[in-house]
Amino acid sequence: MSTLTVPARAAPLRALASTDHKRVAIGAGAVAFAFFVAGGVLSLIMRSQLAADGGVISQDSYNQLFTMHGSTMVYLFVVPVGLAIGLYFVPLQVGAAEVAGPRVALAGLWLLVFGGLSMWAGFLTSGGAAAASWWGFDPLSDSLHSPGSGMELWIFGVVMATAGQMLWAGCVLVTALRRRAPQMTLLRMPVFTWSMLATCLLVVFAFPALIVALALLWAQRHFGGVLGGGLGAVDYQQLFWFYGHPVVYVMFFPFIGMVGEIVATFSGRRFFGHHAFILALLAFAGLSMTVWAHHMFTMGQATNKYFALTSTALVVPAGIEYLDLLGTLWRGRLRFSAAFLFALGFIVQFLVGGLTGIILASPPLDYGLNMSYFVVAHFHYTIFAGSAFGLFGGIYYWFPKLTGALLRERLGKLQFLLMAIGTNLTFFPMFVLGAEGMTRRIALYPTSTGWQPLNVLATFGALVIALSVLLFLINVWVSLRSREPAGDDPWQGQTLEWATSSPPPRHNFDALPPIRSFAPLLDAREAAQEATARARGDVAEGAPA
Amino acid sequence: MADSLHAYEHVRGIYFPIAIGVFAVIVAALLILLVRGARRRSAPGRKSDALAFELFYAVTLACVTVVLVAITFHAETPLDRTAAHPALRIEVTAAQWSWRLVYSNGASVTAVSTWHPTPAFVPTGEQVEFVGTSRDVIHGFWVPQLHFQRQLLPGYETRFDLRFDRPGRYGGECSVFCGNQHSEMHFALQAVSPARFQSWLNSQTAQPTAAAAVAARAGRSAQGLTAGRSAGRVGAAEAAG
Numbered sequence: 001m002s003t004l005t006v007p008a009r010a011a012p013l014r015a016l017a018s019t020d021h022k023r024v025a026i027g028a029g030a031v032a033f034a035f036f037v038a039g040g041v042l043s044l045i046m047r048s049q050l051a052a053d054g055g056v057i058s059q060d061s062y063n064q065l066f067t068m069h070g071s072t073m074v075y076l077f078v079v080p081v082g083l084a085i086g087l088y089f090v091p092l093q094v095g096a097a098e099v100a101g102p103r104v105a106l107a108g109l110w111l112l113v114f115g116g117l118s119m120w121a122g123f124l125t126s127g128g129a130a131a132a133s134w135w136g137f138d139p140l141s142d143s144l145h146s147p148g149s150g151m152e153l154w155i156f157g158v159v160m161a162t163a164g165q166m167l168w169a170g171c172v173l174v175t176a177l178r179r180r181a182p183q184m185t186l187l188r189m190p191v192f193t194w195s196m197l198a199t200c201l202l203v204v205f206a207f208p209a210l211i212v213a214l215a216l217l218w219a220q221r222h223f224g225g226v227l228g229g230g231l232g233a234v235d236y237q238q239l240f241w242f243y244g245h246p247v248v249y250v251m252f253f254p255f256i257g258m259v260g261e262i263v264a265t266f267s268g269r270r271f272f273g274h275h276a277f278i279l280a281l282l283a284f285a286g287l288s289m290t291v292w293a294h295h296m297f298t299m300g301q302a303t304n305k306y307f308a309l310t311s312t313a314l315v316v317p318a319g320i321e322y323l324d325l326l327g328t329l330w331r332g333r334l335r336f337s338a339a340f341l342f343a344l345g346f347i348v349q350f351l352v353g354g355l356t357g358i359i360l361a362s363p364p365l366d367y368g369l370n371m372s373y374f375v376v377a378h379f380h381y382t383i384f385a386g387s388a389f390g391l392f393g394g395i396y397y398w399f400p401k402l403t404g405a406l407l408r409e410r411l412g413k414l415q416f417l418l419m420a421i422g423t424n425l426t427f428f429p430m431f432v433l434g435a436e437g438m439t440r441r442i443a444l445y446p447t448s449t450g451w452q453p454l455n456v457l458a459t460f461g462a463l464v465i466a467l468s469v470l471l472f473l474i475n476v477w478v479s480l481r482s483r484e485p486a487g488d489d490p491w492q493g494q495t496l497e498w499a500t501s502s503p504p505p506r507h508n509f510d511a512l513p514p515i516r517s518f519a520p521l522l523d524a525r526e527a528a529q530e531a532t533a534r535a536r537g538d539v540a541e542g543a544p545a
Numbered sequence: 546m547a548d549s550l551h552a553y554e555h556v557r558g559i560y561f562p563i564a565i566g567v568f569a570v571i572v573a574a575l576l577i578l579l580v581r582g583a584r585r586r587s588a589p590g591r592k593s594d595a596l597a598f599e600l601f602y603a604v605t606l607a608c609v610t611v612v613l614v615a616i617t618f619h620a621e622t623p624l625d626r627t628a629a630h631p632a633l634r635i636e637v638t639a640a641q642w643s644w645r646l647v648y649s650n651g652a653s654v655t656a657v658s659t660w661h662p663t664p665a666f667v668p669t670g671e672q673v674e675f676v677g678t679s680r681d682v683i684h685g686f687w688v689p690q691l692h693f694q695r696q697l698l699p700g701y702e703t704r705f706d707l708r709f710d711r712p713g714r715y716g717g718e719c720s721v722f723c724g725n726q727h728s729e730m731h732f733a734l735q736a737v738s739p740a741r742f743q744s745w746l747n748s749q750t751a752q753p754t755a756a757a758a759v760a761a762r763a764g765r766s767a768q769g770l771t772a773g774r775s776a777g778r779v780g781a782a783e784a785a786g
Contacts, residue, residue, distance in 0.1 A: 059726060060725050063725065131725075132722075139681065140683065144681075145681065145682055267589060268589040269591070272594070273593070274593065275596070298685065298694050300695060300703055305617075305618055305621065308618070308621070312613050312617070319602065320606075323599065326571070331585070331590025334579065334582035334583050344579070348575065351568055359561070364624060365556055368694070370720065371721055441722040
């Protein structure tokens, strides 16, 4: 088989053609982050429209923007960025020299790029981009109500991006299951790797439902009669939410895994309740496949009580995970790095999203709050105030491993402060607006509603978030231009990725340390400390009284 | 009796304080741990498992789940039920981007893409049955003051009961995104005493021509719902072809 030779100086091309899992992951992460910035710009335009109460853009443009904002953030940013980090670190954490299926992983990157470009190309068509929300739900998305190629490009784009994510999930899953170092048993896999394993199981089992739903939608648009009959709209949503709820956990598990690693490292102690956490993750993953129709409570077409029961039962695994995170802080010796601050932000803010999720899992409350800004606030607290904070924590934590250079801590702490303020200013008012009856996905509202002040506040918060993201980009630029060398292990890490150079060589490890638990580097450090203490004790005992 | 307002307030009165309490406890525990961990000079603790405690904790959480679900089920059952003999029945037809509410005597109120719709009257203190459908895409019949909404599907009849205890104006919105002018798809209900309601309804039927037209349209839509949907599909296929 011939190999493609890439000129050494063509770095971007190399990133798009390499089969090294680390390069594929960095490429995917960079592409996903670019889409995050693009989706963020859309949200700023929407926020200015809502603060000004109209006049900035037309209703039609607004509908395209919120559709593309949601689609970009879910399909092109949060899901791929979580999987990309898994693609980079799961092989390292299990002591593997390579990911399983490197070319398949590379194909995933290309599918993400083309999928994203296809979705965004809708803005160049005469009818504009897709405007049927990130659910693309029938019959609004059929050819009668959403004619034009924007919707077609959206379908193709989402299918491509989703197919790519399934390829990545397969690679990461097989790596964790089949490519572990000899001493790395399943129960010695670190928290992050376990969270990725749960994530990939969900991707593999749930994501095909989205591709089926979109294929049916495409056939409906071109031939009709597929989603017909009175309840075709319900059929589409059953399929969509069978993907659409597990994806919520695909956007959660990788980040709570990162937070777990960060909390353990900066507490200087072993992760608390490792086995219980793994069990909770798997229970969470299994249970999350059974809750999808809580998105359909107000349709009256599902057995609401069953889905209320399963959704509320998520309290159990979520509670265990929180207990383990707090337990890891217990008797820890804390170092308040930027990564640690972001992890704490995740813990507090995700809690708001989780608790309001339990509220929305109760149909009598959901009948009053569904489709309102209360829901918008709820899921932004989980995905942005939660997962995005976990992500930035992960970036501050692992950037030195990726590049060999540390990010600036002070800029990082400032970014955290701004982002925490901005996030709560943006999303907390939305709880109030929703409870007061503000529907989601509206481009205008009468001023007599009195919603404008809170909307202005939310828009101001969004600008603060934008500033914090800008600060992050500046931090990356500064840190790469004048490098503070990180060394192999700048944080006193506990897992195998810190036992190799930064960045790791193509084959990941020259030699592996002994692996006797899920924190092999901490084992070695503790053993060394004990040896020193014993030596000192021997000297003290041996000395004359 | 389907009393959505009472059900919502009852469940909210239990769920919200619990949520706020849990948040406060966890944040307080976190703060204590952070302060102690920041001051700690001795080596970090080594204990990394407490399976018995975690098991006990999981059982506690499962009990909390059971309690929450029991409260929810108890409140939900009457909401999902419709009365066998409602005092009044209103047929709701939603379309891009309008509402049409039709009474059994043929009287009707329409609101087309407006922030300030003309209210349709309902009697206070009585069970009102709504039979809703859509002519095109999914719409959501939401009355925020009653904390109640139901989605209206094309080619399918959604039934639900509402009770208006307090007299006054109840704003209504389309809660499900339905296309270009979704923002403007409002309706309104005016709850008045049963006697006033009856005289309003009688005054509405004093326009026989309009009533007849509405009755005819209502009859046609009742028969032709599925047909209308498949006609839409044919149109869709043609548009695509």
